[in-house]
Amino acid sequence: MPIHTDRTYELQLEKLRASVLEMGGLVEDQIDRAIRSLIERDDDLARATVTRDHTVNRLDVEIDELCVTLLALHQPAGKDLRLVTTALKINADLERIGDLATNIAERAIELAPDVPVKPYIDLPRMAELAREMVQQSLDAFVREDADLALTVCNSDDTIDKLHDQLFRELLSFMVENPQTISRAMRLLFVSKALERIADHATNIAEMVIFMTKGRSIRHLDQLPRTL
DSSP, X not given: OOOOSOHHHHHXXXXXXXXXXXXXXXXXXXXXXXXXXXXXXXXXXXXXXXXXXXXXXXXXXXXXXXXXXXXXXXXXXXXXXXHHHHHHHHHHHHHHHHHHHHHHHHHHHHHTTSOOXXXXXXXXXXXXXXXXXXXXXXXXXXXXXXXXXXXXXXXXXXXXHHHHHHXXXXXXXXHHOGGGHHHHHHHHHHHHHHHHHHHHHHXXXXXXXXXXXXOOOTTOSSOOSOO
């Protein structure tokens, strides 16, 4: 990490890192609360999770403003520039993860009065994997650990396979019993939201690799084994 003679600039860069981690911790907790409200059929927890999205949005605006200030006043270059531009992109992904957690909580509110179509086994597993991917991608960001970021990228296939498996299972429920269609469709929305959360965690990890290595691995047909 470079040392700066401009103390204000250095403090703003530190604040940027801290703010991104704060927002990341918040959206991780939002994922946990949303899936817990679904499993426990806890309407109050689900509604509180939806309301809490305003805090995520506030942090999103604050981080954007801090990045713009850094770019406008200090004109960072090299690694510092990659840090600021990476933070901007990570911030956008975290805000979207917060929205997806809110969507899950909204589905939990709709499903709370009804008997579940099936025991909630796959969705909690997916949620934990997705939350871990978000956590690891942020750990990689703060530690500037490209290898950990690459591990996150390689984890995405597991979530995709679980989503495909659950899709087939819920589709069979709907075919066998049309009365389950409404509930099964809402669970599919939850599964898709978790898959998208994992995609956003992968985006963050890819940006960390760019920040630390100056190398983009986005849109590659096959991920590299090492960096």
